[in-house]
Amino acid sequence: ASLYRIDGWGTPYFSVNSSGNIAVRPYGADTLPHQEIDLMKVVKKVSESKSAGGLGLQFPLILRFPDVLKNRVESLQSAFDYAIHSQSYESHYQGVYPVKCNQDRFVVEDIVEFGSSYRFGLEAGSKPELLLAMSCLCRGSPDAFLVCNGFKDYEYISLALIARKLDLNTVIVIELEEEVDSVIEISRKLLVRPVIGVRAKLRTKHSGHFGATSGEKGKFGLTTMQILRVVRKLEQAGMLDCLQLLHFHIGSQIPSTSLLADGVGEAAQIYCELVGLGAGMRVIDIGGGLGIDYDGSRSTDSDLSVGYGLEEYAAAVVQAVRYACDQKFVKHPVICSESGRAIVSHHSVLIFEAMSATVADKQTMSSFSPGLQYFLDEITEEARASYRNLCAAAVGGEWETCFLYADQLRQRCVQQFKEGSLGLEQLAAVDGLCDSVSKALGSSDPVCTYHVNLSLFTSIPDFWAIGQIFPIVPIHRLDQRPGVKGILSDLTCDSDGVVDKFIGGESSLPLHELNGYGGGNGGGYYLGMFLGGAYEEALGGLHNLFGGPNVVRVSYSDGPHSFALTRVVPGLSCGDVLRAMQHEPELMFEVLKHRAEECGHDDEMAGTALASVLARSFHSMPYLTTAATCGITDNNA
Numbered sequence: 001a002s003l004y005r006i007d008g009w010g011t012p013y014f015s016v017n018s019s020g021n022i023a024v025r026p027y028g029a030d031t032l033p034h035q036e037i038d039l040m041k042v043v044k045k046v047s048e049s050k051s052a053g054g055l056g057l058q059f060p061l062i063l064r065f066p067d068v069l070k071n072r073v074e075s076l077q078s079a080f081d082y083a084i085h086s087q088s089y090e091s092h093y094q095g096v097y098p099v100k101c102n103q104d105r106f107v108v109e110d111i112v113e114f115g116s117s118y119r120f121g122l123e124a125g126s127k128p129e130l131l132l133a134m135s136c137l138c139r140g141s142p143d144a145f146l147v148c149n150g151f152k153d154y155e156y157i158s159l160a161l162i163a164r165k166l167d168l169n170t171v172i173v174i175e176l177e178e179e180v181d182s183v184i185e186i187s188r189k190l191l192v193r194p195v196i197g198v199r200a201k202l203r204t205k206h207s208g209h210f211g212a213t214s215g216e217k218g219k220f221g222l223t224t225m226q227i228l229r230v231v232r233k234l235e236q237a238g239m240l241d242c243l244q245l246l247h248f249h250i251g252s253q254i255p256s257t258s259l260l261a262d263g264v265g266e267a268a269q270i271y272c273e274l275v276g277l278g279a280g281m282r283v284i285d286i287g288g289g290l291g292i293d294y295d296g297s298r299s300t301d302s303d304l305s306v307g308y309g310l311e312e313y314a315a316a317v318v319q320a321v322r323y324a325c326d327q328k329f330v331k332h333p334v335i336c337s338e339s340g341r342a343i344v345s346h347h348s349v350l351i352f353e354a355m356s357a358t359v360a361d362k363q364t365m366s367s368f369s370p371g372l373q374y375f376l377d378e379i380t381e382e383a384r385a386s387y388r389n390l391c392a393a394a395v396g397g398e399w400e401t402c403f404l405y406a407d408q409l410r411q412r413c414v415q416q417f418k419e420g421s422l423g424l425e426q427l428a429a430v431d432g433l434c435d436s437v438s439k440a441l442g443s444s445d446p447v448c449t450y451h452v453n454l455s456l457f458t459s460i461p462d463f464w465a466i467g468q469i470f471p472i473v474p475i476h477r478l479d480q481r482p483g484v485k486g487i488l489s490d491l492t493c494d495s496d497g498v499v500d501k502f503i504g505g506e507s508s509l510p511l512h513e514l515n516g517y518g519g520g521n522g523g524g525y526y527l528g529m530f531l532g533g534a535y536e537e538a539l540g541g542l543h544n545l546f547g548g549p550n551v552v553r554v555s556y557s558d559g560p561h562s563f564a565l566t567r568v569v570p571g572l573s574c575g576d577v578l579r580a581m582q583h584e585p586e587l588m589f590e591v592l593k594h595r596a597e598e599c600g601h602d603d604e605m606a607g608t609a610l611a612s613v614l615a616r617s618f619h620s621m622p623y624l625t626t627a628a629t630c631g632i633t634d635n636n637a
């Protein structure tokens, strides 16, 4: 576990059990030992053939753990509840989930259900996101916020106002100054009183990769001058009471609570000023930014980690809002946050299989020849001793010792050369020998390439796009010391389709030798990518036409295995991904069948077999399968 830093990034949801497998702890820190879910047992059940009692699903797989999702929502709520109570804050916390982080219907529905007793709402940033948020919130708490962010056109604003008419607690957040004109105009036409928010462009700047939208030059939000103009327009329209929410977002993965407190403090001052100007202010919405510790280092100077937990985050927010409001004698507002990454990252695990490995060549004694015999008489006795020691170490394959003697030999020979007692040719031969020893040393610890049944562009797009690193770990055999170092090469024909950076700044991952595992030989070698529940699914593309994997929902259950498979959503088939590119699989099948007939394969037996392999191809997934599943039977058998 320590090799993969699981105690750091995995706590409290992932650990290693006594069988050497990754265990999922569905209730986080409150999980009892008998409630832990053995990930390998889930993988076996999901992938085993139907006849053996499994689901017969192919890799890669996304396993979703709704209990973990529920625990995240509850933990966030209780961190704020605790901070509010302990600081005698006189209002409450009411979060929203930004659906952009993972728009999957069942994820959003789960969050709405789990959060309904906390009035947990949703945030949308586009028209389709608004449509899904509207329909999901029909089953949520009537007080839950539906926060409408993003750039808006006439249609978006109309839709948001209709949502208000449907008694959804909708807030239209003004991101561009001109949006307020449309809100005033359309709300009059639709005879609906809107609730309006403004997004402030703060001076506080988050300097990490995810902070590019913050600061005065940030892409989003209104400057102080623009906010004042919006206030005046609303006042003139008799709608200043509609302005009720102040929003800001300084970027994802806020590294420290000091930066957070700085941003929240600045926003709280703007909030108080708006109260002073007569707006109907009630809510401060602090955006996203609650970070995840991907490498378990708790460091504040990398995008991969953050230096706080949920409790410290909530305490810093409550304190900063309270301080500014108390200073100005302003009633404490409802605190809303739009935490996405922190809610959905942990609940989903991507499982994929290593199919084969290419092992780098090791330099052996047989391919190493020191070869200085012809001028041994010309070098000093000390240099000869270094050479003899070097040869002895090489026989034993002790490359590090070899390297030390080679270096000693070179220094002694260089000295002799300087003194004029050794020729240039001999010195070059010594240099050549030293180089081959260093090469041997480098290749004695080779990095292997593991070929994995996965598309990085579909399943880990942020690795390719922005170099984001996720914890990747074998999910079994963790009671055995991994014998090799490897990088992971995906199925695409793209040279970028390689994972060669890992947490801890490592350029390779400790892996177990396949030794018969892998490649669909029964017992595969399975790896998991963790903490990828936010953003990766929506950002993933169709490069090489590899589509989204099968998704299985795994809930805690009291039974002997402590889990139940509660939903399966099949991944995209070859036909599905072709359709996404405007091909018509049915037509393609007919064209190919016709061609088979033209080629003389139309006698009944052969024709039917060909047609069924073709038909099956459209229905199968683009990822690698074993020959046994593709439907070809041996006619000679």
Ligand code: PLP
Pocket (backbone or CB within 6 Å): 098, 101, 123, 149, 249, 251, 252, 253, 287, 288, 289, 290, 338, 339, 340, 341, 342, 534
């Ligand atoms: N709110 C807004 C406006 C955002 O742009 C984002 C994402 O960048 C979020 C919320 C979610 O942020 P996070 O995933 O850091 O919680």
